[in-house]
Amino acid sequence: MRHIISVLLENESGALSRVSGLFSARGYNIESLTVAPTEDATLSRMTIVTSGSDEVIEQITKQLNKLVDVVKVVDLSEGEHIERELMLVKVRATGKDREEMKRMADIFRGRIIDVSDKDYTIELTGPGSKLDAFLKAIDRAAIVETVRTGASGIGRGDRILKAS
Amino acid sequence: MDMTRPAPGGAAQAAAVELNGAEIVVRCLQAEGVEHVFGYPGGAVLYLYDELCKQDKVKHILVRHEQGAVHAADGYARATNKVGVALVTSGPGVTNAVTGIATAYMDSIPLVILTGQVPTHAIGQDAFQECDTVGITRPCVKHNFLVKDVKDLAETMKKAFYIAKTGRPGPVVVDIPKDITTHKAWFAYPDTVTLRSYNPVVKGHPGQIKKAVQLLLKAKRPMIYAGGGVILADAALELTRLVRQLGFPCTNTLMGLGGYPANDRQSLGMLGMHGTYEANLAMQNCDVLLAVGARFDDRVIGNPKHFFEEPRTIIHIDIDPSSISKRVKVDVPIVGDVREVLRELNQQVEATRAQPDAAALANWWKQIEEWRGMDCLKYDRASALIKPQYVIEKLYEVTGGDAYVTSDVGQHQMWAAQFYRFDKPRRWINSGGLGTMGVGIPYAMGVQLAHPEATVACVTGEASVQMCIQELSTCKQYRLPIKIVTLNNRYMGMVRQWQQFFHGNRYAESYMDALPDFVKLAEAYGHVGFRIEKPADVEGALREAFKRKQDLVFLDFVTDQTENVFPMIPGGKGLSEMILV
Numbered sequence: 001m002r003h004i005i006s007v008l009l010e011n012e013s014g015a016l017s018r019v020s021g022l023f024s025a026r027g028y029n030i031e032s033l034t035v036a037p038t039e040d041a042t043l044s045r046m047t048i049v050t051s052g053s054d055e056v057i058e059q060i061t062k063q064l065n066k067l068v069d070v071v072k073v074v075d076l077s078e079g080e081h082i083e084r085e086l087m088l089v090k091v092r093a094t095g096k097d098r099e100e101m102k103r104m105a106d107i108f109r110g111r112i113i114d115v116s117d118k119d120y121t122i123e124l125t126g127p128g129s130k131l132d133a134f135l136k137a138i139d140r141a142a143i144v145e146t147v148r149t150g151a152s153g154i155g156r157g158d159r160i161l162k163a164s
Numbered sequence: 165m166d167m168t169r170p171a172p173g174g175a176a177q178a179a180a181v182e183l184n185g186a187e188i189v190v191r192c193l194q195a196e197g198v199e200h201v202f203g204y205p206g207g208a209v210l211y212l213y214d215e216l217c218k219q220d221k222v223k224h225i226l227v228r229h230e231q232g233a234v235h236a237a238d239g240y241a242r243a244t245n246k247v248g249v250a251l252v253t254s255g256p257g258v259t260n261a262v263t264g265i266a267t268a269y270m271d272s273i274p275l276v277i278l279t280g281q282v283p284t285h286a287i288g289q290d291a292f293q294e295c296d297t298v299g300i301t302r303p304c305v306k307h308n309f310l311v312k313d314v315k316d317l318a319e320t321m322k323k324a325f326y327i328a329k330t331g332r333p334g335p336v337v338v339d340i341p342k343d344i345t346t347h348k349a350w351f352a353y354p355d356t357v358t359l360r361s362y363n364p365v366v367k368g369h370p371g372q373i374k375k376a377v378q379l380l381l382k383a384k385r386p387m388i389y390a391g392g393g394v395i396l397a398d399a400a401l402e403l404t405r406l407v408r409q410l411g412f413p414c415t416n417t418l419m420g421l422g423g424y425p426a427n428d429r430q431s432l433g434m435l436g437m438h439g440t441y442e443a444n445l446a447m448q449n450c451d452v453l454l455a456v457g458a459r460f461d462d463r464v465i466g467n468p469k470h471f472f473e474e475p476r477t478i479i480h481i482d483i484d485p486s487s488i489s490k491r492v493k494v495d496v497p498i499v500g501d502v503r504e505v506l507r508e509l510n511q512q513v514e515a516t517r518a519q520p521d522a523a524a525l526a527n528w529w530k531q532i533e534e535w536r537g538m539d540c541l542k543y544d545r546a547s548a549l550i551k552p553q554y555v556i557e558k559l560y561e562v563t564g565g566d567a568y569v570t571s572d573v574g575q576h577q578m579w580a581a582q583f584y585r586f587d588k589p590r591r592w593i594n595s596g597g598l599g600t601m602g603v604g605i606p607y608a609m610g611v612q613l614a615h616p617e618a619t620v621a622c623v624t625g626e627a628s629v630q631m632c633i634q635e636l637s638t639c640k641q642y643r644l645p646i647k648i649v650t651l652n653n654r655y656m657g658m659v660r661q662w663q664q665f666f667h668g669n670r671y672a673e674s675y676m677d678a679l680p681d682f683v684k685l686a687e688a689y690g691h692v693g694f695r696i697e698k699p700a701d702v703e704g705a706l707r708e709a710f711k712r713k714q715d716l717v718f719l720d721f722v723t724d725q726t727e728n729v730f731p732m733i734p735g736g737k738g739l740s741e742m743i744l745v
Contacts, residue, residue, distance in 0.1 A: 010361055014298055014310070025303050055489070062486035068307040068327060071361040163360060 002031070003057050004083055004153045006161055007046040007064055008072040011037050015069040019046065022067065028052065028060050032085075032150025043071065043163060047083075047152045071163050080156035086123070087131045088113075090144040093120040097142060108134045119144060127151075180352040185314045185345040186211035189278065192321035193222045195353040198249050200225055200240060200613050201278075202233040206253025207293060208280025211345035216251075225613065225642060228634035230257050232606040234264020234277060235632065239603075239610030241273050242593045243568060245398055247328050248273070248610065253280040254342075255293030258300065263600060265335050266304035270597025271419060272396055274333035276324045277301075283343040284312060297339040306334030314347035322357045331364030332484040333396055364483065368500030368508060375496050376479045377512045379452050384524035385531075386412045387450035389435065392419030392596065393457015393482060393502045400424070400589040402506035403456060409513055410520055413532055415443035417458050419596040422586035427565075432532065436464040437733045438578040441540035441742060442532055444731070448474055448739040449531075455480040457502040460492040461597075468492055470738025481505045540731050540744055541582055549724040550699050552576065552651040555706075556583035559621060559649055562706040567591070567619040570607035572628030573599045575657035578729045580623040602631025608646040609638060619647075619710065626652040626720075627676055636689040639716050647709050648718045650682060653725045661728045665743075686718035693718040 009015050016035055023030050031049040038045045050060060057075065064073045076083070093101045094117075105112055105122045108130070114121035124134055128151055135143065155161065183191065189212055193201065202225045205213045216224050227233040230252045237248030248268075252261045258279050268275050282291040298310045307327050309320050317340070324336040380386060388410075394403050400423050407414045407430055414424045415435040424431055435443035447453070447465070453476050458464070465471045468491050480487075480494040481502055488497040498505055543553045556579050559567075569584050570593040571577040577594055586592045593611055595603045608622040629650055639646060651657075659674040683693030692715045696705045702721065709717035730745040 014302075017299070018302060021302055055493075059486065059490060066484065066486050068359070068362050 001053075001057075002049065002051045002077070004076045004081070004151060005048045005050060005061065005064070006074050006076050006153055007048065007070060008038070008161055008163060009044050009046060009067075010069040010071065011042050011044040012069060015044065016046075018067050018069055019048070019064065022063055023050075026059070026063065028056065034150045034152050040163070045161075047150070049151050072161055074155070074161050076153045076155060079159055081153050081159065082156060083127055083151045083153040084125055085128050085131055085151045086125050086149045087134075088121060088123055088147045089135070090119050090121045090146075091138060092118060092142045092144055094118055097139070101138065101142065104134070104138050108137070110134065180350040182348055183351045184211070184348050185317055185340065186215040188314070188317050188349065188351050189321065189340065189345070190215045190219060190222065191351060192318055192353055193249065194219070196247070196321075196325050198222050198247070201249045201251050202227055202236040202240075202610070203251030204230050204233055204253065204257060206257050206280060208254035208257075208282060208342045209251060209278075209345075211342070212251065212278070212280070212340075224251075225609070225638065227606070227638050229632065230260035231264050231602065232609075232632050232635045232638065234261045234275070235267065235600075235603045235606035236610040236613075236635075237275055237277075238264060238268045238273050239570060239593050239607030240614045241268075241275060241610070242607070243590050243611040244614045245396075245590070247325055248275045249278070250275065251278045253293065254282055254297070255295045257293075258295055258297045262300060262304065265301055265337065267595050267598045267600040267603060268335045269304045269306070271392060271595065272333050273335065274328040275335035276328050277335060277337045279337055279339045281310070281339045281341040284341045285343070287341065297337065301337045304335075305337050306332075308337035308339065310339045311341070311344050314344050314349040317344065317349065318351055318353055319357065322354045323359065326357050327359075327362065331362075365499050366501045366504055368481065368498040368505035370508070372496055372498045373505065373508050373512060376454070376498060377509060377516060379477055379479060379496065380410060380412075380454060380513070381516065381518045381520055383450075383452035384521060385449060385451045385528045386410070386454070386520070386525075387446050387452070388412050388414040388454045388456065389417070389447060389458055390414060390420045390423045390456045391417040391458025394420050394423035395589045397457060397483070397502035398589070399457070399503035399506050402503055402510060406506055406510050406513065409510065411525060412520070413446055413529070415439070415447060417461070417464055417596075418581055418594070420458065421581060421592045422589040425587040426585035427587055432536070434581055436461075437466070438582065438729050438731065441538045441731055441744065442535040444733070444739040444742060445535050446532055451476050453478045455482075455494075456506065457482060459487045459490065462491070465492065466733050466738050466741070467736050470741070473738070538744070542745060543727070547699070547724060550696065550702060550721055552579050552653070552721075552723045552727055553583050554699060555649065555651060555702055555721050555723065556580055556623065558703045558706055559623070560584050562703065562710055563619050563621065567621045568593065568611045568615065570594065570604050570611060570620070570622045572604035572622075572624040572631075573601045574625050574628055575653075575661065575727075575729050576623050576625045576628070576651040578658075579651070584623075601628040604628060605632050605635045605639070605646070605648065608648075609635060609642075609644055612644045612646055613642070621647045621649055623649045623651070625657060626650055626654065626679055626682070627656045633685070636686065636691060636716070640690045643714070645712070645714055645716055648716070650718065650720050651723050652679075652682070652720050653723045653727070654679065655725060658729070664728070665732075665734065682718055682720040686716070691716040691718055693720065695720045695722065697722045
């Protein structure tokens with residue numbers, strides 16, 4: 001089953017490699033991993049999308065907690081949460097496709113953030129499934145390049161992950 | 165470099181002095197009460213060595229290979245419950261140390277390994293003797309640090325010792341670039357250190373402990389299974405008290421030997437791949453299992469599927485939550501320091517008026533005694549060849565069961581574990597998790613330095629002993645009178661045994677041809693060597709060797725080539741699928 005795990009860790013060089021090394025050493029799967037500093041610059045927040053049986057997920061959270069640089073771990077998928085992913089997609093936009101591409105971006109609430117005579121670059125945010133749907137909806141041959149951040153997640157309401 | 169501003173903090177500020185990085189490291193070691201540092205010098209650590217030789221509180225032990233340094237520090241830690249310290253140079257110094265670090269990591273041994281690094285400005289330039297120490301060691305340390313500023317040095321050292329010895333212990337690497345050892349900073353060693361991301365649990369959950377007591381008292385076929393955690397937590401007394409109070413059978417893992425006295429009637433000996441018949445069957449057939457500081461390793465319970473075929477309730481005490489329900493689903497997990505939890509358990513068992521079910525227990529013991537009656541460790545005592553088991557039995561007799569015994573890895577290790585009956589903790593020093601051949605001599609060095617008056621024996625084989633044989637030179641330099649008991653069967657015995665059982669007797673590369681004359685080799689290093697070829701000479705040779713209190717004696721016992729370790733559970737099989745002799 002797919003799980004989205006949120007990790008608060010010391011913002012120190014090497015902390016990321018401890019986490020990624022743990023996953024590769026123990027054969028855990030990583031679908032995506034995002035990391036950036038928080039409002040407290042000494043801490044980083046990481047979101048890992050992974051999958052596995054309940055036993056594997058239990059081990060993943062325990063092993064993450066065991067890392068000395070890790071302050072807190074929460075499996076967001078255990079409760080109400082929101083997840084978002086950002087995608088930048090460069091699409092061919094010439095001739096009659098140019099208008100069509102603009103319409104598709106609008107339908108998906110995407111924003112065109114760069115324009116050339118041949119291409120649009122569209123910024124699209126949402127759950128991963130929405131980004132997938134957009135890519136499916138447009139002509140595959142029109143896709144020049146895609147960049148995705150992987151999912152970031154946050155708990156709903158009172159579900160908060162903080163250092164103390 | 166900050167030479168103008170004293171370190172912040174009240175009392176610390178008053179005590180602060182300005183020192184260079186090398187001086188700071190040595191002052192930190194002194195403050196930690198470190199008596200011995202095992203190491204080998206090189207370019208990146210020259211300033212550190214310069215400072216070490218200017219003082220005599222911290223004694224440096226010069227090994228002959230960095231692997232030996234880490235193993236010796238590891239042996240020292242295992243025999244004392246102090247943090248072992250090793251010091252190696254950058255690049256090859258570090259890569260040579262990695263086997264030692266991984267060995268300590270697998271057995272949760274507290275070490276601090278100081279590694280030299282190329283100067284900060286050269287890092288990443290493929291400099292001479294540069295390697296990514298933090299990267300290379302990351303998967304086999306509890307934690308590691310690269311010190312990038314001399315102002316962080318003292319606190320990093322404090323953290324390293326704190327992390328190494330608290331919680332589930334383990335090795336910590338501190339990588340120190342050469343320029344940091346010359347930069348100056350205000351030094352005051354912090355009294356305490358707190359890490360917001362690291363707070364090991366000590367006390368067990370009272371509700372869980374209560375549940376455990378109830379389960380134990382209701383058990384019909386109880387079993388206590390104690391591992392290395394009992395030794396690491398110094399909890400042998402508490403375990404013994406609990407086992408005796410309850411009247412339950414107790415088995416120890418390879419790492420847990422000495423955690424409960426082997427000579428006691430309630431001890432079923434070691435369990436696992438080469439465990440006793442009674443221990444393995446009691447483990448398989450019990451209805452309530454109390455696991456204490458043990459991790460249901462593949463060499464202990466074999467195939468977990470087979471283990472699950474018999475229903476039982478499992479209580480598991482461990483300081484590391486990730487050890488719980490890793491291979492075997494546990495019913496009552498208790499996370500905490502083994503000693504603290506056992507104390508609490510003892511108190512609750514004493515306080516309760518309920519008693520274990522005496523009739524059921526008597527039946528259970530009757531069954532166990534039947535299994536014990538199989539005498540699974542029997543061997544041919546009339547053989548004209550020296551039986552390895554006999555050598556260990558005699559070693560036990562001659563040393564009065566009171567020696568520190570280190571071993572290498574293989575058949576000899578298993579025979580030592582089966583036949584030397586350890587009654588005390590920290591007397592059995594071996595590489596259980598990683599299974600590192602070559603640890604025996606350096607382990608014995610560390611143990612002998614920790615306990616100069618103690619009797620120290622290294623049980624080894626002619627293959628293992630050659631993996632760190634260079635340390636015989638270190639033993640000479642520091643006059644370490646260890647006794648090396650080599651069970652020489654001219655084979656990598658355990659490899660040969662598996663080839664015999666599982667590979668159609670094809671002994672691919674497991675025969676040791678062109679062995680050195682170990683007597684002459686010992687003499688070449690300035691030691692004493694004996695070669696023993698007849699069973700009748702075994703005891704005499706051992707007595708003579710242990711009489712020589714000042715000498716290292718290398719005993720080369722020429723043993724039966726074809727002897728195998730029994731019982732044996734083949735890989736992937738279950739606890740009740742033992743091969744008996």
